[in-house]
Amino acid sequence: MANPLSPELRLHMLTRMLEIRYCEERIQELFLENVIRGTTHLCIGQEGVSVGMAAVIDAPRGDTVTCTYRGHGHALALGMSLRSMMAEMMGKEAGCCKGKGGSMHLTNMDIGLIGTFAIVGAGLPVTNGAALTAQIKGTGAVSISIFGDGTPNIGAWHEAVNLAAVWKLPAVFLCENNLYGEYSSYASTAPVDNVADRAAAYGIPGIIVDGQDPEAVKATIQEAVDRARAGQGPTLIEAKTYRYKGHSRTDTAPYRPAGELEQWLARDPINILADRMKADGQLTDSQLQQMHTTAQEAVQEATTWALEQPYPPLEAVYEDIWVN
């Protein structure tokens, strides 16, 4: 690392990654226990991208984020509370969207999260609009759209990247290339080796970063955000990462070649940052163990709390269809 982050930011990132990891694992258990219904898309293994991204976002300034349905980690990294998250997973009134959104639809404008989008590619055009507001009002804000490696195969992606490039919008397009779009490998669905290669078609920078290294992610996004704030337009960033679990709840990912998961487990983003902090004398084994315990307890506390929360009243079905 050319420029290691401050010990405080590293600690914050590590804390958040542990919370995300344990929250996702707990969510999976709750799904299997039928406490949470529908479907879910876990980001276990990709936490480094979430915290690296969130470290750049300045919500009070007006920075905004759109992302895919694999968005629990991004929401937590941006500052959504575990309680708000868990209650939404369970469809409770106390959830971030009052239980109307669920796993695939998380919004909290206080932390800059316009939404997690359940339709592939739908977030990028909306991020452009947020960036347009920033450009017109001169706020210096940026909007980041996060998507998977399957998204550049849908038309809306190209329309949005093209428009952002033409209008030099303060946007950052952040791909989490976890090697699989649903059940299909990246190589079997895309004609170019890297998602970042597609940037050339739109005359914008295409940068590849190690998604398992949160500090590298942060530094790379920071550079793109600085460009955007300076009026130099959008950047496409491809974070190479991996999801330890399948696409969604029912997917055990049998399509993965033997040994692939193990290779990625050896490059776990939590371990990478923790090891680096230990090497730099910023973290001891016992402190790390305590952080694990604290994160687990926080997740369990939020789970217990959310379980006790009421469901929305039936009258809620009539609410928030319109702005009156």
Add this chain to the structure above:
Amino acid sequence: MAVMTYREAVKRALDEEMARDENVIFFGEDVGAAGGVFKVTPGLFEKYGGVRVRDTPISENAIIGAGIGAAVTGLRPVVELMFADFAAVTLDQIINQAAKFRYMSGGQLKVPLVIRAAQGGGAGFASQHSQCVETWFMHAPGLKVVVPSNPADVLGLLKTAIRDDNPVVFLEHKVQYAEKGEVPDDEHIIPFGVANVVRAGSDVTIVATQRMVAVAVNAAEELAKEGISCEVIDPRTLVPLDLETIIASVQKTGRLMTVEEAPHAGGWGAEVATRVTDQAIWSLESPVVRVTLEGALIPFSAPLEDYVIPNKGRVVAAIHRMLDV
């Protein structure tokens, strides 16, 4: 009262609202430097500049998405889709995103977005550039749907649309762009959900929109010569729908007809008919009659296109059958 065309009324509404509120921006394909393919918005680019009036690539998803994102972050965008048929390219952004943002976010987001588009047949554009598409959007709760039939209504309703905090689909009839009408000189605002009783009558209630309003009025004039009195109602907005005015009329006339420039199946007239029968069936003296596109699709060939679009003769004949005269 000044006389102006339907297209001039669109531009006046945009101009007045852009002058009133700097958060109103306007973009779409060729709307800026070229003034729009229907020449509706010439001069706005020159007056308000390239920051607030923008030409876009031919990218309907990107256009609507940018409108949504700008709307949820504080602007009041008006975007143009050129031909309303092109909305099919971006139904995800309109129906899955814009319409549902508020609901799915538990009321956190609002989307003050106006989507303008030119719809309707009669101009020889064939099936993919001639549809009336209002019912596509009536089935997506969260969207308001506006179908103005004359210049004064265009002005008053578009200004309301721009000030509304909900996403509004504002459908202009392309064949009406050159039609002239009187428009108030002063600030002119028409609230949504208030129907216009275009012509009073006592025997049959005819509900019609846009170009079909004139068809209904012409038919009513002819029928009047036979002593048949028709009340013509223009709902002006389909969402919200002024059912009260329609039902009050049916309670007076006992008969209901809709005239729709759209396919029969699933048309807005079916919704009107169901709701009237639900709430006022005992006022009806005969079944509801719907005059809709003959066949189902808009053909290119001139005599065929003329044939499929409802006209005065078909309305008169249908009312004769209705009254058994």
